[in-house]
Amino acid sequence: MTDWIALAAARKLDIPPDDIAKITPILDALEEAFRPLVRELPRAYAEWE
């Protein structure tokens, strides 16, 4: 799972760690749902044409 607090710190986002802790379950669930979908994307470049 992504360490959202570390990610925010690395990007210098001014989000309090307590706030991030509250939204972590939502972000984790969204990432878990989204990651498999990305694998559906075609590797071919045809979509850009």
Added chain:
Amino acid sequence: MTIEETAAKLRSRKVSAVELAKESLSRIREQQPRLNAFITITEEVALEQARRADDELGRGIDRGPLHGIPYALKDLFETRGIRTTAGSKIFADYVPETDCAVYRKLSQAGAVLMGKTGMHELAYGITNENSHYGAVRNPRDPSRISGGSSGGSAAAVAGDMVFFAMGTDTGGSIRIPAAFCGCVGLKPTFARVDRTGVIPLSSSMDHVGPFTRTVRDAELVMQAISDYVPDRGRSITGCRIGVPANMFQDRLSPTVSTAFERALGQAAKLGAQFVPVTLPDPEALNTIARIILLSEASAFLEPWLTRRAEFGVDVLALLEQGRLVSATDYVNAQRLRRLYKNRWRSVWKHADVVFTPTVAFEPPPIGQVDAEVRLSATRLVRPFNALGLPAVSIPLNTNSFPVGLQIVGRRLGESGILDVAEALEAWSQQ
């Protein structure tokens, strides 16, 4: 009374635009303490526009069916000289210097602006529980939410304060309050209505559309605000209605389930042909749409994020989520969206329209909506924001709350969904 009936009375001098405006103002003032549907009531503007409408009709200048008709705008449509808050503290004192395209078109059509309606803060939520301006309450039961984010517009129409009202829909924000309050709510095809001068939430998914009492009224408003030209008159007999085999009938409340089944039965009686369709993964589309919404909303509102204390807790949490979505995920979400749009094309080989319930449950009590309820309220509507397809919600009467029937059509297929909606309308009000 419908817009058409009222327009006829205006032209036969049985009523004047000023009388209509005064009646509307009186109804708004009477209902405001109970429902809180408005953020700003534009009495002076309304009476001035109404006097002009009467004067023009008296001189034989007729601007069409909306001439002299009272209406309201969600408080994110920019109006020159009239405060436009977007339901937020951030924009609490924002007075635009220009009019949005929709207000310009409605003014050209002679419609009379009664005020700016309450909304979920920044259009970012479906409850209309607003920590800055108070909750908009449901006209059917003020202890319950109106739905949002265009809840004030839905309440103003369902509460008989105005004949029509404008809203925006990024993840169901027209259709959800229409279903909860019991009126017609139309989300047209993406970009069919000009969004210039509408404070954005998600630039690639915001849609502008009307709330009305009847399907025909929605069509009249669409003609005034867009390039929509009616191509109506198709019979529901033989119409191929796609009924999703997946997701859209899961986890429905008994009231919603029964109402939906009754609507299917009525459509069958009228000669519609049902086609079971398996829709390209709607849950996936919901996920894709959420990634896009989170990213675009946070990108737009980033300049104000230094003023954290001025956002409601729920909105701030969403904006923080959006800042943590990567650019790579946003781009991939847009690529996936294109992929799913292509997959959806096959649906229209088998069906002319698709039926779903609008929301899976009745409006919850104010103060009792958690994150799970918020997400499940958008479950059946959000996919069509990602796809940009037109969808109308019409009310189905039940023994308790009205329930929304969502009718979805192909791109630019507003006439098709309005034909089917109108065929069911008289029955649905019984």
